[in-house]
Amino acid sequence: MFAVVLLCIACFAYWCWCRQRAKTAEPPPLPGAWPLVGHLPLFFGDGYKLWNRINNMVDQVCDVGGIAKINLGPVTAYIITDPDDCNTIATTCMEKDPVYEFTKPWFGESLIASRYEVWKNDYKLLTPAFSQIILNTFMDVFNSESRKLVKELEKHAGKGPFDLFTYLRHNALNILCLTALGVGFTDSNLASDYLHAVKSTFDTLVERVLKIWWHSPYTFAWSKLKKEQDGYLKILHKMSDAVLQKRKSEMFGNTCVKKTITTGTKFKPFVDILLELSVENGAFNDEQIRAQVDLMLVAGQESTPNALLFTMALLGSHPDVQERVFSEIQEVLGEDRDVEKMDLSRLQYLEAVVKESLRLFPIAPLIGRKLERDVKLKNYTLSPSQHCILLIYGLHKHPIWGPDRHEFKPERWLEPSKVPFNLVYGPFGLGRRQCIGKTYAMMSMKTTLAYVIRSYRIKADYTKMRLKYVVTLNPDNAEYYISIEKRT
Numbered sequence: 289m290f291a292v293v294l295l296c297i298a299c300f301a302y303w304c305w306c307r308q309r310a311k312t313a314e315p316p317p318l319p320g321a322w323p324l325v326g327h328l329p330l331f332f333g334d335g336y337k338l339w340n341r342i343n344n345m346v347d348q349v350c351d352v353g354g355i356a357k358i359n360l361g362p363v364t365a366y367i368i369t370d371p372d373d374c375n376t377i378a379t380t381c382m383e384k385d386p387v388y389e390f391t392k393p394w395f396g397e398s399l400i401a402s403r404y405e406v407w408k409n410d411y412k413l414l415t416p417a418f419s420q421i422i423l424n425t426f427m428d429v430f431n432s433e434s435r436k437l438v439k440e441l442e443k444h445a446g447k448g449p450f451d452l453f454t455y456l457r458h459n460a461l462n463i464l465c466l467t468a469l470g471v472g473f474t475d476s477n478l479a480s481d482y483l484h485a486v487k488s489t490f491d492t493l494v495e496r497v498l499k500i501w502w503h504s505p506y507t508f509a510w511s512k513l514k515k516e517q518d519g520y521l522k523i524l525h526k527m528s529d530a531v532l533q534k535r536k537s538e539m540f541g542n543t544c545v546k547k548t549i550t551t552g553t554k555f556k557p558f559v560d561i562l563l564e565l566s567v568e569n570g571a572f573n574d575e576q577i578r579a580q581v582d583l584m585l586v587a588g589q590e591s592t593p594n595a596l597l598f599t600m601a602l603l604g605s606h607p608d609v610q611e612r613v614f615s616e617i618q619e620v621l622g623e624d625r626d627v628e629k630m631d632l633s634r635l636q637y638l639e640a641v642v643k644e645s646l647r648l649f650p651i652a653p654l655i656g657r658k659l660e661r662d663v664k665l666k667n668y669t670l671s672p673s674q675h676c677i678l679l680i681y682g683l684h685k686h687p688i689w690g691p692d693r694h695e696f697k698p699e700r701w702l703e704p705s706k707v708p709f710n711l712v713y714g715p716f717g718l719g720r721r722q723c724i725g726k727t728y729a730m731m732s733m734k735t736t737l738a739y740v741i742r743s744y745r746i747k748a749d750y751t752k753m754r755l756k757y758v759v760t761l762n763p764d765n766a767e768y769y770i771s772i773e774k775r776t
């Protein structure tokens with residue numbers, strides 16, 4: 289009898305040991321590692337190859353339990369798609385991954401890469417600038433720019449596929465400039481130069497992330513890549529500096545006298561709110577204002593046109609969904625009038641369409657967090673000083689979404705109470721450090737879509753899209769798969 293009890297205790301102790309070991313063991317490596325260099329060769333190539341790689345990783349990581357390890361030479365990164373583990377990281381690790389530091393020459397100490405302590409303070413100061421009351425005052429801009437877009441598209445109606453993305457980018461840039469800076473781009477060549485410089489700077493950022501020998505600021509300082517990046521940043525900073533100085537002298541004249549801040553809900557571009565904060569309580573200096581403004585322009589510019597194109601491509605490929613959206617728009621807006629803020633909450637099917645499109649094509653398919661201490665997940669404890677990537681694209685394709693998870697089904701959003709989507713959905717990020725422009729983006733995109741869909745029938749084949757990863761997910765070849773026809 290004594291021997292049996294002893295045996296049971298021994299078995300129990302062994303089971304506990306095995307469990308503990310499994311929990312503290314390292315996550316499995318992603319298949320395909322090479323000796324010494326690890327997975328580095330898999331990430332060579334352009335943005336298209338990179339996207340294919342990320343795409344393949346989704347199933348590979350899911351197959352090994354929702355978390356895997358990749359080695360890029362001496363650098364180790366954990367890739368996570370498991371919903372619980374993603375949420376644990378997003379809610380407990382507040383610092384951004386060190387690669388976000390690479391954006392600092394561009395965006396300085398603005399929200400995207402700042403340390404948590406700085407972020408907390410700035411986020412609190414900036415949140416009122418994105419309040420519903422302020423955003424409602426942007427409706428005039430959303431309406432007038434959408435009307436302009438519809439007019440510009442007229443020449444392509446019934447003429448076959450064309451590069452819709454370029455129109456959407458210019459439209460988004462103008463909306464952002466008007467709402468963030470209070471001025472639009474009147475010169476379309478200047479706007480093209482700006483967009484080109486943004487795109488090229490993103491290219492240099494991705495190249496630096498992938499070429500790990502440029503990670504150190506010392507090696508990077510000597511690189512040709514840095515020289516290139518500096519050249520583009522000069523163009524970008526010069527433009528935002530010029531607008532900032534102009535706005536400043538308009539607001540305060542040439543004296544440094546404190547002005548009384550007018551409250552109320554009249555239209556106030558983002559930069560004015562920052563300038564007021566700097567006068568009121570010395571919250572930001574000129575350089576910090578420029579950094580926050582640069583970030584707003586780029587964060588909005590690199591996301592809303594992409595999301596709009598994905599949504600339009602999906603609508604064009606699903607005529608039944610598009611006609612349901614059209615009927616809803618007719619029902620809510622009736623005749624050809626401006627979209628008002630109250631209309632937006634009534635366009636629920638349109639909202640479901642945008643959400644579903646962001647699920648299938650999240651603009652930021654991966655986000656990074658820094659592990660500062662051991663982090664205990666469901667099956668592993670991650671050690672600090674390694675990179676940690678939350679694969680949002682994998683989260684959105686998780687089996688929890690059901691057997692139809694690869695399909696475009698906006699209807700799934702109409703009864704969200706039935707499914708805990710918020711746990712497995714992160715197009716605007718996860719945890720506290722989410723997108724501050726989320727409501728702005730939804731309002732602006734829904735207005736643009738309402739205008740375009742009530743004027744045109746979109747035709748597309750989204751399976752022909754060529755996608756590339758350049759920090760954000762980019763659709764590239766609209767001129768081959770999307771066209772419009774005027775609605776009668």
Ligand code: HEM
Nearest residue numbers: 399400587588591592595651652655715716717723725729
């Ligand atoms: C479809 C549209 C948009 C999507 C999908 C999107 C997505 C995101 C995501 C995923 C993040 C977190 C990035 C990370 O943690 O690495 C983020 C951050 C941010 N976004 Fe957006 N965004 C959109 C539109 C906008 C707009 C229109 C603005 C500004 C007007 C904006 C401003 C920002 C800013 C300032 C941050 C940094 C916030 C912080 O770290 O606290 N975004 N966005």
